[in-house]
Amino acid sequence: MTSFLRKQAPINFTKIVSVVALIVFLPLLMVAIWQTTVYISKATGTNANIAVDASNILEPVQTDFYHAFAQGGEEAGDMIAPVATQVKSLAPRIIRVDHIYDHYDVVSGSSGNLSYNFDRLDQVVSTIVSTGAKPLLSLSYMPSVIAKDGSVINPPNNWDDWTAVIKRTIEHYSGKGEKNLGGVYYEVWNEPDLDQFGKWKMGGEKSYLTLYQYAAKGASQATNVNGFMFGGPATTGLYKNWIIGLANSGSRIDFFSWHSYLSNPKQFFKDQQNVVSWLMPYPGLSLKPKLVTEFGFTGSKSNAYGTTYAAAHTAATIRQLISGGPQYLFTFEIVDGPTQTDGSGWGLISHPTNGQKAKPRYYVFSFIDAMKGNRVQLSGEGTWVTGFASKRDNTLRIFLVNFDASGSHVEQTPVTIMNLDPGTYVYKERFLFGRSTETEITTGDGIIKKTVVMNAQTMGILELTKK
Amino acid sequence: MKKVIFFIIAILLLIAVPVTVYMIGTNQELRSKAAPATSLALNPSSITKKVGDIFSLEVQIDTGGNNVALAELHLVYDATKLEAQSITNGPLAPRIAASGVVGAGTVSITVGANSSAQPIKGTGTIAIVRFRSMVPTGDVPIQVKFDSTTYVSGLNEKQPNVLVNTSPASVSIIEDSPTTPVIQKVAPQEESPSPTPLATPTLSSLPAATDSAMIATSSGILTVSLQEGATESATSRPVIQGKAPPGSTVTIVIHSSETITAIVTADENGNFVYTPTTDLSDGSHQVIASTQTSSGAVTSSMDFTVMGASTEESTMDAMPVSGSISMTLLPLFIGICFVIAGMFFRWFWVV
Numbered sequence: 061m062t063s064f065l066r067k068q069a070p071i072n073f074t075k076i077v078s079v080v081a082l083i084v085f086l087p088l089l090m091v092a093i094w095q096t097t098v099y100i101s102k103a104t105g106t107n108a109n110i111a112v113d114a115s116n117i118l119e120p121v122q123t124d125f126y127h128a129f130a131q132g133g134e135e136a137g138d139m140i141a142p143v144a145t146q147v148k149s150l151a152p153r154i155i156r157v158d159h160i161y162d163h164y165d166v167v168s169g170s171s172g173n174l175s176y177n178f179d180r181l182d183q184v185v186s187t188i189v190s191t192g193a194k195p196l197l198s199l200s201y202m203p204s205v206i207a208k209d210g211s212v213i214n215p216p217n218n219w220d221d222w223t224a225v226i227k228r229t230i231e232h233y234s235g236k237g238e239k240n241l242g243g244v245y246y247e248v249w250n251e252p253d254l255d256q257f258g259k260w261k262m263g264g265e266k267s268y269l270t271l272y273q274y275a276a277k278g279a280s281q282a283t284n285v286n287g288f289m290f291g292g293p294a295t296t297g298l299y300k301n302w303i304i305g306l307a308n309s310g311s312r313i314d315f316f317s318w319h320s321y322l323s324n325p326k327q328f329f330k331d332q333q334n335v336v337s338w339l340m341p342y343p344g345l346s347l348k349p350k351l352v353t354e355f356g357f358t359g360s361k362s363n364a365y366g367t368t369y370a371a372a373h374t375a376a377t378i379r380q381l382i383s384g385g386p387q388y389l390f391t392f393e394i395v396d397g398p399t400q401t402d403g404s405g406w407g408l409i410s411h412p413t414n415g416q417k418a419k420p421r422y423y424v425f426s427f428i429d430a431m432k433g434n435r436v437q438l439s440g441e442g443t444w445v446t447g448f449a450s451k452r453d454n455t456l457r458i459f460l461v462n463f464d465a466s467g468s469h470v471e472q473t474p475v476t477i478m479n480l481d482p483g484t485y486v487y488k489e490r491f492l493f494g495r496s497t498e499t500e501i502t503t504g505d506g507i508i509k510k511t512v513v514m515n516a517q518t519m520g521i522l523e524l525t526k527k
Numbered sequence: 528m529k530k531v532i533f534f535i536i537a538i539l540l541l542i543a544v545p546v547t548v549y550m551i552g553t554n555q556e557l558r559s560k561a562a563p564a565t566s567l568a569l570n571p572s573s574i575t576k577k578v579g580d581i582f583s584l585e586v587q588i589d590t591g592g593n594n595v596a597l598a599e600l601h602l603v604y605d606a607t608k609l610e611a612q613s614i615t616n617g618p619l620a621p622r623i624a625a626s627g628v629v630g631a632g633t634v635s636i637t638v639g640a641n642s643s644a645q646p647i648k649g650t651g652t653i654a655i656v657r658f659r660s661m662v663p664t665g666d667v668p669i670q671v672k673f674d675s676t677t678y679v680s681g682l683n684e685k686q687p688n689v690l691v692n693t694s695p696a697s698v699s700i701i702e703d704s705p706t707t708p709v710i711q712k713v714a715p716q717e718e719s720p721s722p723t724p725l726a727t728p729t730l731s732s733l734p735a736a737t738d739s740a741m742i743a744t745s746s747g748i749l750t751v752s753l754q755e756g757a758t759e760s761a762t763s764r765p766v767i768q769g770k771a772p773p774g775s776t777v778t779i780v781i782h783s784s785e786t787i788t789a790i791v792t793a794d795e796n797g798n799f800v801y802t803p804t805t806d807l808s809d810g811s812h813q814v815i816a817s818t819q820t821s822s823g824a825v826t827s828s829m830d831f832t833v834m835g836a837s838t839e840e841s842t843m844d845a846m847p848v849s850g851s852i853s854m855t856l857l858p859l860f861i862g863i864c865f866v867i868a869g870m871f872f873r874w875f876w877v878v
Contacts, residue, residue: 113612116612116613116657118613118615119615119616119623329626332625332626333625333626333628333637336597336599336624336625336637337599337625337637340597340599340678340680340687340688341680341687341688342680342687343596343597343643343680343681343682343683343684343687344596344643344682344683346596346597346624346639346680347596347597347622347624347639347640347641347642347643381626382626383623383626383627384623384624384625384626384627384636384637385626435615437612437613437657439612439629470810470811472811472830472832495813497813497815497826497828498826499826499827499828511830513811513813513830515810515811
């Protein structure tokens with residue numbers, strides 16, 4: 061055969077075949093290597109072996125910080141109003157909206173002679189307040205009447221106009237003679253580093269620091285106002301040069317903010333550790349609140365936002381931040397845009413034109429609220445199953461979540477509870493969207509052991525109440 | 528005239544002396560504020576414990592006149608002798624800025640004041656670390672000490688890190704006496720030489736139950752188990768059996784991806800049996816039996832796993848079942864074929 065080919069195949073033909081073979085082979089080899097790497101990486105990890113020391117009571121568990129929600133500007137109107145009742149049930153502490161200048165026709169006129177009409181934006185703010193939340197207004201984007209080339213992602217032709225717009229906005233909502241709202245958060249811009257929103261940098265012609273400084277000037281000029289919070293930079297991620305650059309700006313900073321779209325919940329923990337550490341040399345700023353003003357597992361639209369995957373990711377992220385977390389962690393977003401009939405929207409609730417249905421992630425927040433109390437020592441978390449414990453009144457609770465970012469890992473999680481008072485306990489297992497059981501257990505040595513089936517993307521609370 | 532001048536000078540001196548004293552005092556205070564003067568110490572500074580004892584060390588701060596915003600604490604210790612269990616904030620530091628991290632030989636946390644207007648001042652406890660003593664230290668005690676990366680930020684100071692001094696704690700661990708209670712240590716699962724059992728009966732009066740808790744419901748009025756016994760590899764139609772008060776109605780609910788509910792009646796001996804009429808899916812299930820008694824409802828439950836070949840392997844290996852090995856091997860196989868083909872043609876061409 062070889063001899064035959066050697067005789068029959070012209071040299072040019074063999075060259076061509078060789079080249080074609082190599083061209084086809086190389087991408088396939090790359091795919092194979094990548095798939096193998098992914099497969100191996102999925103296989104590595106540690107199962108949880110939870111141990112709770114009921115006698116070691118730690119600090120109070122904070123549950124307010126995750127009752128924060130953000131709404132994108134996918135429609136130029138009051139998107140929250142149609143779902144206000146459902147939003148109120150989320151017990152929101154704060155709700156963020158952006159696009160306030162380009163969606164609500166607030167600013168008109170010309171440079172040095174600006175007019176303001178807050179009527180449409182007032183409706184949005186009124187809806188937010190009606191849900192029991194305070195507003196966080198993302199001061200975005202540049203009103204077209206003052207923007208260079210009329211583009212809402214450009215700097216203004218005259219920075220004093222931008223200052224005037226900010227001053228007027230703050231006076232309108234925080235002004236004692238106007239809306240008279242207390243504790244409103246004002247955030248300078250939204251994702252300034254993103255191309256879509258202007259690709260601002262920390263210097264140069266489109267300097268975010270300049271944008272911020274002129275906005276801060278407007279904040280300082282606002283008179284007869286209630287206390288308010290003013291900050292930024294609301295970047296697409298936590299970037300040290302933006303945080304430190306802003307810290308060095310000398311401008312008023314009441315909070316630092318950024319967005320986090322990370323599939324690994326443990327990165328949220330690392331981010332929090334990092335930002336605190338970066339700001340240690342700035343004692344005057346190190347205590348300022350940190351706000352994650354949007355978060356999710358991906359910034360892209362995904363059908364997984366409508367599944368228990370998203371719910372488990374949210375729960376696993378909250379667990380990572382349950383101690384020493386940010387002031388607020390804003391879930392993005394409240395309600396889908398109008399075109400996500402395929403279920404790929406970021407919303408906790410589908411759009412009114414698509415049934416206005418609560419998705420699995422919607423139910424996570426109230427579920428974890430049951431963990432209010434004082435944190436109790438819990439160890440033995442694994443790669444997939446994580447959790448924390450708390451004690452309130454006479455009940456010990458253990459929250460467990462199994463989040464597998466890349467698959468459907470199932471494990472039988474051993475749970476050992478130590479240093480209990482001997483006696484009989486009512487033991488409950490309550491899973492979100494799953495089983496709910498109740499039994500009685502008697503312990504003579506203060507130790508109770510259970511094995512809990514943790515299916516992928518599930519969360520549950522184990523409760524022990526002494527009879 | 529001389530008297531007037533003398534009088535004016537005297538008044539000026541009388542004014543100047545207290546003003547000067549006040550200014551000097553103010554300057555001294557300013558200098559004091561500008562100088563780093565904060566120290567950290569562990570309390571108690573020396574402690575003796577038995578093997579297995581749980582004890583706490585308090586991180587105490589003396590701000591020495593500084594106004595402290597945050598304290599980033601890093602402690603190191605001999606992980607072969609001690610095990611840190613937890614770290615949290617103390618009463619003088621009302622806020623946890625960055626969560627505690629407990630590692631092997633290290634423990635850290637960042638704690639601070641509520642706001643710049645209410646800085647940490649004076650002396651008190653800003654963090655509490657809980658340890659478990661593991662093995663005797665012998666004649667030489669071990670030290671728990673602050674790592675050099677520990678940082679205390681002071682407000683309105685020339686240099687932000689105002690920490691000037693740290694004091695460690697000495698820990699002596701002696702042999703445990705027979706009467707000393709031993710706190711159970713749960714070993715990390717990955718250290719276990721054998722696979723973790725897939726399911727453990729969570730509620731049963733069977734004598735084979737190994738849970739250290741006394742597992743029973745209403746003094747064994749109601750029990751449930753599998754007739755085949757092997758809860759970790761049950762068949763797809765396992766025979767569920769149990770004991771209940773004779774003649775009582777027992778509701779059986781099987782929870783899994785599907786939910787099956789059945790009602791059976793215990794015989795004159797209190798025995799009941801139920802076999803699902805359809806195959807249960809592979810994976811984890813839970814059966815809950817309940818019945819009404821004169822003192823109210825009682826329930827009993829048990830976990831079991833219907834084991835198929837594919838899930839057995841993936842679960843025992845803690846392997847995510849996501850991903851497909853065939854999709855991985857196929858391009859790898861095709862790629863190897865192309866490599867061989869390429870080598871063949873290359874060889875043919877060269878020869």
